[in-house]
Amino acid sequence: MATRRGNTAVRQGRKVLNLSGYVTFYFTVLANKLSSGASRLYLKRYDIGIIEWRVMAMLAVEPRISPARICQIIGLDKGAVSREMRKLEAKGYLTVEEDPESTRRRTLELTPLGYQIHDEIIRTALERERRLLRGLSTEEVDTLLNLLVRTTANIPFVNEYDPPTESSAAPARRKKA
Numbered sequence: 001m002a003t004r005r006g007n008t009a010v011r012q013g014r015k016v017l018n019l020s021g022y023v024t025f026y027f028t029v030l031a032n033k034l035s036s037g038a039s040r041l042y043l044k045r046y047d048i049g050i051i052e053w054r055v056m057a058m059l060a061v062e063p064r065i066s067p068a069r070i071c072q073i074i075g076l077d078k079g080a081v082s083r084e085m086r087k088l089e090a091k092g093y094l095t096v097e098e099d100p101e102s103t104r105r106r107t108l109e110l111t112p113l114g115y116q117i118h119d120e121i122i123r124t125a126l127e128r129e130r131r132l133l134r135g136l137s138t139e140e141v142d143t144l145l146n147l148l149v150r151t152t153a154n155i156p157f158v159n160e161y162d163p164p165t166e167s168s169a170a171p172a173r174r175k176k177a
Contacts, residue, residue: 038050045124048121049087051076051084052084053121054076056114056121059094059109060115066099066106093111093114095108
């Protein structure tokens, strides 16, 4: 397991994050700034929000998948996917069908119009990625992707962490029934 120094500093006798050495800070900044920038651009240019785009992109990658599968792959909550499905369906970009094997399961598929807008947006998305990676060599991009895949695989392990209460000042937590 890798260990390193530099992700904390001491300010006024208290341990605080050293943002320049805190990896999670960079993940957060990248995700937030890329999402907000893409959202502004896609809404202005295509009248598609970032969550709508994520749903569309998943449907192009894996046609006729369920909303639950979209949630599983890209980490969106069911409510967000459901809202965006309805918007995309109202715009004529996707169809929702009941699965013949299970009436409780629905499958989603892009319509020809949905694929048309997808094909326009993907050109923009790929140019944004090209600009993000500007200055990195092919080998560096391969290394970055490898590291991102490996750290993404750690997310379930990260999310299962529930630290013990360390002080009496910690707020009481209610157990869910």
